[in-house]
Amino acid sequence: MKANLIKVNHLLEIEMEKNNNEKEYLPSRLEEINDNYWYISMPMRKGVYITMRVGQKIRIILRYKKTMFAASTVITARRRGHIPVLIVNKPENLTAINQKRTYVRISVAIPVAFRLLLADGEKGELLQGVTGDISAGGMLLLSSQDMEKDQKIEVEIKLPDNDSIFCQAHVVRILDKASEEGSNNKYAIEYDDINEGQRDRIFRFIFDKQRDWLRKGVTE
Template sequence: MEIGTVLNLELEESGRNHICYCKIIEKNDKYLIIDYPIDEKTKKTKILPRKKLFKVTFVGKDNVVYQFTSEIVAKVKLNIPALAIRIPLPEKIERIQRREYVRVETAVDIAIHSFNNQFTPFVTVTSDVSAGGLAILAPKHISLEIGTIVEAWFVLQMNDNQFHYIDTKTEVVLNREANKRINLVSLKFITISKANRQQIIRFCFDKQREAKKKELI
């Protein structure tokens, strides 16, 4: 966990789960110093009681999602209001994303452009998304042979209603027929920033969590 890492805090109050986001602004051997958490739904500062246990989820340097349990231990005086949470023992940090990049089935609007004008740019939707690449629905008349390099523009709407705009170079790695008019084309990210990859991981993680909640209803 590095300074600047986004933490997802989940705690239960009055029988309801609350999700908040914050960032690590300082750290030492025992504590992480975080800015005040923002409630995912209200977009307001969330006051967390001391000694109240909550789950902390974050994306590691290896682009894998980890989770541990912690608590607020103190308020900290810095340039901005801050809180200290306890760092768990390494064996208490659970790796909850088993594959390198989790893939989720979801429809995200996406624009595809050719670098050498092989085809007219077109807008479509994804079939699935992961931090390693995505699959799109492409018209059959568009030539997307394996190895073709294309530019992909898409927007991710996160659970906190923030929008993240991603522009990346991709390579066609698979092209198979979906029906008489549409092909299912898999694209691998070639150039993508660490920050954008982490946003996609977070997006996929949120989608997984939504699916699990629906299964419980």
């Protein structure tokens, strides 16, 4: 795909190598474009800008019309300002990719309503919980409800834009069982039938929340 199809304000991710050879993906945005360069917002982790050097090779991941694309480029300069940016060589083409990724997550409390999906096809009563963290791939759900691994649920994630996200999900891991009355169980939840538009909304929420925290001097 020609990179010229991508416009200013397009959300993207910067692929980073971790010490254990795993990869993480940090949210960024295309802030400016000219004939030779892309100006992308400097990535952050936990509300702190990540230092990246001039000459460093990076890989950019983005979604366009329900397909994931990637391009490798090089940081040619950095620019400070209200929104610090990395100036990178403008890629000519983007290559379609199909890969399972680890989504960036932030620690934030968002109300969640959910129902258990029962073996007989019925749905349980409406239950309440809250996120301990959230990503475009899943969340940490805190709830007094007792659930087992692989339990399927129907969730409503109440993002602050007043337009909830509805999808089915399941319990991947049980991280902590409540040890006393009134405390919450902690479940690692993975979305099952979430569409890419919904993922983009969560991704945008994470991007905007990190920028908001930075302006207020708050870290996770």
